[in-house]
Amino acid sequence: MYIEDFEKAQGHWILARMGKKVLRPGGKELTCKLVDLLNIGEKDDVVEFAPGLGFTANMALKNKPHSYIGIDADKDAIANLRVKFNQKICNFMLANAAETQLPENSKDKVWGEAMLTMHADHRKSEIIKEAHRILKKGGLYAIHELGLTPNNIEEETKAKIQKELALSIKVNARPLTQTEWVTLLENQGFKVVKVELNGMCLLETARVIDDEGLIGALKIGWNIIRNPKAKKRVLEMRNVFKKYKNHMNAIVIVAQKI
Numbered sequence: 001m002y003i004e005d006f007e008k009a010q011g012h013w014i015l016a017r018m019g020k021k022v023l024r025p026g027g028k029e030l031t032c033k034l035v036d037l038l039n040i041g042e043k044d045d046v047v048e049f050a051p052g053l054g055f056t057a058n059m060a061l062k063n064k065p066h067s068y069i070g071i072d073a074d075k076d077a078i079a080n081l082r083v084k085f086n087q088k089i090c091n092f093m094l095a096n097a098a099e100t101q102l103p104e105n106s107k108d109k110v111w112g113e114a115m116l117t118m119h120a121d122h123r124k125s126e127i128i129k130e131a132h133r134i135l136k137k138g139g140l141y142a143i144h145e146l147g148l149t150p151n152n153i154e155e156e157t158k159a160k161i162q163k164e165l166a167l168s169i170k171v172n173a174r175p176l177t178q179t180e181w182v183t184l185l186e187n188q189g190f191k192v193v194k195v196e197l198n199g200m201c202l203l204e205t206a207r208v209i210d211d212e213g214l215i216g217a218l219k220i221g222w223n224i225i226r227n228p229k230a231k232k233r234v235l236e237m238r239n240v241f242k243k244y245k246n247h248m249n250a251i252v253i254v255a256q257k258i
Helices: 011-017 027-038 055-061 075-084 121-134 155-169 178-187 205-226 228-243
Strands: 045-049 067-072 090-094 107-113 135-148 190-199 248-257
Touching: 011 155, 011 228, 027 055, 027 107, 027 135, 027 190, 027 205, 027 248, 045 055, 045 121, 055 067, 067 075, 075 090, 107 121, 121 135, 121 178, 135 178, 135 190, 155 228, 178 190, 178 248, 205 228
Parallel strands: 045 067, 045 107, 067 090, 107 135
Antiparallel strands: 135 248, 190 248
8 A cells, every 4th residue: 555645644544554454443342242242144244344454354254245345435445345356246446434325225235444433424424324325124224433421521521632633643532421322323313222332442563463463563563664654654653543542442333214
């Protein structure tokens, strides 16, 4: 993956360039829970918003769904995914998650990870509304996002976290509390059926080893050491994560269309 300017590049693409495959806030552990909770079966038509590098797509496809569609607004990501997943049941579409153009009431399971956080609240609602539109009645929608804690976190602290996070990852990230995430889903006609939490330890050594394996973690570390510009950005992100460790977490929510 080519990055022209490390100063301006979005944080997740820098990590991907360094070799990181798991780019979800709750790590592989929480992604595994999300896939398990969706209980994808052979009769399911499923959709993933922003599949990125295809880590979760690979896990979901092992369950052999009837069909899989990945929706991403990044043309390079789509091109890479089409090469990586050359299967008849797979279709990767260059589209916006808020306007997929998919038929309404046509899908059994929909999910997205580490993407709603990157949008303003009104845009979050538009994407959730689209998930509701394309799902069949009783269908499941799962999200895996960055959270804030506690639920009564002071607005001043929330604003500081959002500002420093946006500056470090170069995306206007707006994480929410568990109550706020649940409210967004319920406002669009979903019933929350399960919530799972994990620490926000994306760049902590233990989490990196757990997500990538020891060899993978060593390769990532070596790549960062060899690239001073990438190292500067990774350390900036890591410092923000550590600074607000007690106020940030990762959250998976599974909701049902009612």
